[in-house]
Amino acid sequence: MKEIIVVGGGLAGLISSIELAQSGYLVTLFEKKKYPFHRVCGEYISNEVAPYFSANQLLPDLELPQIQQFELSSIRGKSLQMPLDLGGFGLSRFALDQHLVNKASALGVQVHEQTTILSCVFSGGKFLIETSIGRQFESDLVIGAYGKNSILDKKLSREFTSKRSPFLGVKYHVKTDAPKNTVSLHNFEGGYCGFSAIEDGKYNLCYLGSRSVLKKYGSIAEMEENVLCKNPQLRHLFKNSDFLFDKPEVINEFSFAPKKLIENHILMAGDAAGLITPLCGNGMAMAIHSGKILADLIKVYWAGDSLKRTELENAYLNEWNSLFKKRLWVGRQTQKLFGTKFSSELAVGLVQSVRPLAKRIMKNTHGEPFQ
Numbered sequence: 001m002k003e004i005i006v007v008g009g010g011l012a013g014l015i016s017s018i019e020l021a022q023s024g025y026l027v028t029l030f031e032k033k034k035y036p037f038h039r040v041c042g043e044y045i046s047n048e049v050a051p052y053f054s055a056n057q058l059l060p061d062l063e064l065p066q067i068q069q070f071e072l073s074s075i076r077g078k079s080l081q082m083p084l085d086l087g088g089f090g091l092s093r094f095a096l097d098q099h100l101v102n103k104a105s106a107l108g109v110q111v112h113e114q115t116t117i118l119s120c121v122f123s124g125g126k127f128l129i130e131t132s133i134g135r136q137f138e139s140d141l142v143i144g145a146y147g148k149n150s151i152l153d154k155k156l157s158r159e160f161t162s163k164r165s166p167f168l169g170v171k172y173h174v175k176t177d178a179p180k181n182t183v184s185l186h187n188f189e190g191g192y193c194g195f196s197a198i199e200d201g202k203y204n205l206c207y208l209g210s211r212s213v214l215k216k217y218g219s220i221a222e223m224e225e226n227v228l229c230k231n232p233q234l235r236h237l238f239k240n241s242d243f244l245f246d247k248p249e250v251i252n253e254f255s256f257a258p259k260k261l262i263e264n265h266i267l268m269a270g271d272a273a274g275l276i277t278p279l280c281g282n283g284m285a286m287a288i289h290s291g292k293i294l295a296d297l298i299k300v301y302w303a304g305d306s307l308k309r310t311e312l313e314n315a316y317l318n319e320w321n322s323l324f325k326k327r328l329w330v331g332r333q334t335q336k337l338f339g340t341k342f343s344s345e346l347a348v349g350l351v352q353s354v355r356p357l358a359k360r361i362m363k364n365t366h367g368e369p370f371q
């Protein structure tokens with residue numbers, strides 16, 4: 001029997017599990033949290049995934065806002081709008097991940113919730129996996145789909161873990177009066193905030209900020225009042241929305257630095273392979289696509305009895321690089337145009353006066369729709 005372990009039940013982990021289980025592989029998925037749960041994510045999903053999702057019925061039965069407009073504002077609140085060529089839709093991870101894990105379980109994936117993988121060691125052609133529930137597991141193949149930060153990164157001594165990350169991610173769901181067809185990106189000192197509609201008349205307000213700014217103001221509420229609300233567009237949103245969570249969803253310690261795709265023979269997918277800056281709005285599409293191409297290649301290189309590990313690793317490296325490497329680089333360069341007064345004014349001015357440049361950046365940080 002072809003047994004595969006997937007570490008992490010976000011989009012990359014759930015999609016690869018579904019694809020492999022559908023083809024008869026025995027998949028065990030470990031997720032440290034309990035579904036359904038909220039995650040820090042802007043929840044704007046690029047239409048890159050639309051054909052794949054609809055062909056495979058991967059969307060929950062909900063009315064989803066279709067998003068075709070982009071709004072950008074500078075720290076001072078100067079703003080512009082432009083149409084999105086590809087566009088996307090809004091859907092909470094709370095609803096999407098729950099739907100996908102139900103689908104995975106129905107296909108026979110063994111889902112272990114509230115189970116953290118503490119270590120994963122490759123020796124003699126097999127992986128030995130240590131879990132937080134005291135049990136060990138063995139497997140021929142491991143997919144690392146554990147997202148932007150995990151205990152495993154440190155365990156594997158991944159290069160980017162040697163530097164502390166300056167970033168902070170915060171998310172809310174709110175109810176307010178705003179257009180449903182627009183995704184906005186509002187700058188503030190040290191970061192930027194995304195805003196767009198999701199299901200059930202709700203909106204997602206999610207920002208990437210700086211830990212040093214948070215430290216200066218002492219609390220998230222003080223930072224929002226004194227820094228984010230300096231942008232009049234954000235002030236309007238903060239003052240005219242009903243916040244639906246008791247407290248914000250917060251993450252820190254994540255890196256946009258390049259990562260190694262294969263560590264100790266673990267095949268990384270999604271953010272564990274490389275995190276694109278959130279302003280590009282397609283980290284989820286990349287996680288879904290990488291989970292799918294990895295599963296497709298496993299089916300090719302582990303079709304018969306023998307697993308062709310070296311060929312699989314080389315093929316995955318080639319395909320991943322050709323699909324995602326350039327996008328991550330362009331995203332890193334574009335991020336430099338955000339988060340300071342000067343750069344945010346420049347970004348708005350540039351996008352306003354050189355529309356083809358803005359379109360080119362968007363094109364270069366996105367992929368083609370896939371099936």
Ligand SMILES: Cc1cc2nc3c(=O)[nH]c(=O)nc-3n(C[C@H](O)[C@H](O)[C@H](O)COP(=O)(O)OP(=O)(O)OC[C@H]3O[C@@H](n4cnc5c(N)ncnc54)[C@H](O)[C@@H]3O)c2cc1C
Nearest residue numbers: 008010011012032042043044117146147150270271283284
């Ligand atoms: C502020 C912010 C805003 C964003 N906004 C958007 C947006 O609007 N649109 C978009 O497309 N992308 C956005 N992204 C990016 C997007 O959220 C990610 O790219 C996407 O969630 C990656 O999916 P994934 O499956 O790789 O990881 P995740 O969805 O993070 O899943 C990883 C899972 O692994 C689990 N895990 C971790 N370690 C272990 C372990 N040791 N054992 C077991 N389980 C483990 C975690 O609990 C988690 O459930 C944003 C990112 C940030 C930071």
